[in-house]
């Protein structure tokens with residue numbers, strides 16, 4: 001389905017929960033959000049799958065499970081199984097902090113998971129503990145090796161670059177892409193969520209990160225890496241993986257936007273930034289027909305804004321946080 005700005009919308013990100021087993025400084029308050037969405041407040045796995053079937057009828061072909069932390073949602077593999085049965089969907093991926101991944105990996109793959117993106121902002125145990133407010137890096141690293149072992153491909157690592165925190169690790173991360181078939185993506189820090197940790201001085205633009213990497217590793221012809229997102233990829237000469245840049249701040253990619261978002265509480269969003277939402281939960285409760293649900297999807301796609309306005313701030317626009325909308 002093409003939106004009012006001529007963009008083909010074929011990608012749905014599903015935030016399966018707003019809960020998380022970490023408390024990243026830039027994402028969640030220390031006390032977490034337990035209780036905000038109780039079990040009556042979120043869609044069942046069957047309802048999420050049902051809505052994904054409807055989404056497929058308006059052109060969605062790619063699905064990503066995110067959150068909050070998607071692997072804390074009970075029986076998440078069941079949802080993957082349901083989605084894998086939808087003939088139009090040809091890509092089911094996961095964005096995770098990796099803490100719970102290893103013991104679940106085999107089940108997730110058998111259910112139909114094609115690939116996984118891990119979020120990892122430091123390779124050093126103490127710094128990881130600091131940014132996640134207490135997380136243990138070991139299971140995350142084990143999860144990444146397990147994903148490679150199982151042949152989930154490509155395996156990507158998302159690293160939000162924060163000045164004064166992890167900019168000294170850029171080369172260490174890049175080296176991973178040289179040594180292993182890992183795709184390391186450096187993400188510009190965005191003023192999203194409740195701005196717990198955000199400050200404009202902490203933003204490092206992709207160009208600066210790339211220049212730093214190029215002093216050590218020559219980056220060559222852009223590679224085609226499987227993906228539905230906005231990352232721009234480069235190959236390290238002689239290396240096994242790739243380096244990607246996600247630049248929402250310095251070079252926003254909204255003109256090529258292909259996505260909508262479904263939240264755990266059944267709201268459909270056209271944009272990460274815009275607060276406009278359509279209430280599918282309410283429609284489901286009232287017994288809406290498939291045709292009525294399709295109309296709600298079409299309304300969301302038609303009303304997708306042309307671009308974000310993060311330069312104008314987040315707080316005034318948005319009450320919902322990244323972990324609720326599905327970062």
Ligand SMILES: Nc1nc2c(ncn2[C@@H]2O[C@H](COP(=O)(O)OP(=O)(O)OP(=O)(O)O)[C@@H](O)[C@H]2O)c(=O)[nH]1
Pocket residue numbers: 064066093095117156158187226227228229230231246248259272308327
């Ligand atoms: N501005 C903006 N940033 C986004 C959006 N979606 C994701 N991001 C950012 O991009 C990062 C990477 O997202 P992922 O969850 O790995 O998904 P993806 O990049 O679409 O994944 P691939 O299909 O592998 O390309 C997230 O951590 C966010 O910081 C979006 O719609 N708008």
Ligand SMILES: C[S@@+](CC[C@H](N)C(=O)[O-])C[C@H]1O[C@@H](n2cnc3c(N)ncnc32)[C@H](O)[C@@H]1O
Pocket residue numbers: 020026027066067068069070095096097117118119158160187188189190191192193322323326327
């Ligand atoms: C909100 S998390 C949800 C999925 C899962 N819990 C994880 O961490 O991968 C998704 C991604 O959003 C990113 N993210 C959250 N806040 C961000 C911000 N202010 N700027 C850039 N990326 C952000 C995280 O680093 C993570 O890679």
Ligand code: SF4
Pocket residue numbers: 020021022023024027028067068069097119323
């Ligand atoms: S970025 Fe992901 S892992 Fe970190 S607090 Fe947010 S939802 Fe949890």
Ligand code: SF4
Pocket residue numbers: 253254257258259270271272273274305306307308
């Ligand atoms: S900010 Fe909105 S329009 Fe821009 S890429 Fe993200 S979802 Fe699409």
